[in-house]
C-alpha cells in the first residue's frame with residue numbers, strides 16, 4: 195500500500211528495473227511512470243506508439259538483437275494502462291500479453307498495468323480489467339488506486355472540516371517477492387509516514403461494498419455495455 199498512485203508508480207519504476215534492463219512504455223502512459231523512469235537504473239527506456247501492438251512488436255523484435263535480452267539475462271518491462279487517462283480508450287491487453295510471451299521466449303518480459311481508471315468500475319465487482327480478462331497470472335504488477343472510483347480520497351472529506359488536503363492511496367498487486375523488494379527499496383514507501391487508520395478503514399468499507407454487490411447498482415450501464423463489447427470483439 196502506497197500513499198498515492200503517483201508514489202506507487204514512481205517507487206516501482208525507480209527501483210524494480212535493474213541496471214541494464216529495458217522499459218518499454220506506451221506513449222500515453224501517466225506522468226508518474228515517467229517520474230519513476232527518470233530515477234530508474236534501467237539501461238533503456240523506449241516509447242511505443244499508443245495502443246499499437248504492431249509498434250511494440252517492432253521494438254521487441256529489435257531488442258532480440260541484444261544477446262542478453264534473447265537469453266533472458268536482461269529484463270524487459272512493458273508499462274501500460276488498462277484504461278487510458280488521456281483519451282479514455284482501452285488497452286489491447288490480451289494481444290500485448292500474447293505478443294510479449296511469443297517474442298520473449300525466456301520469460302523475461304514483464305507487463306505492468308496501471309488500473310487507476312478501471313479499478314472499482316470495470317470487471318466483476320469492479321475488480322479491474324486484468325481480472326476480468328483472467329490475466330492475473332500473466333501480469334507482473336498491477337496498480338490499483340483508491341482516489342478515483344473507489345472514492346477514498348480522504349482529502350476532500352477532511353478539507354471541509356479542517357481545511358486539509360490529504361493524498362489518495364494505492365496498492366500494487368504483485369508477487370510476494372516483488373512485494374518484499376518494494377518494501378525494502380521503494381523510497382516513496384519507506385521514507386514517508388504510513389497512511390492513517392481512517393484511510394485504511396475507508397478502503398476496507400468500499401471493498402466490502404464492492405464484494406457484497408452493493409456498488410453494482412451505481413455502475414453506469416454504458417460502461418458495462420462498452421466493456422462487454424471490448425471483451426467480445428466482433429472481428
Ligand SMILES: Cc1ncc(COP(=O)(O)O)c(C=O)c1O
Nearest residue numbers: 198199200224279310339341362
Ligand atoms: C493513470 C494514472 N495513474 C496514476 C495516477 C496517480 O494516482 P493518484 O491520484 O492516486 O496519485 C493517476 C492520476 O491521478 C492516473 O491517472
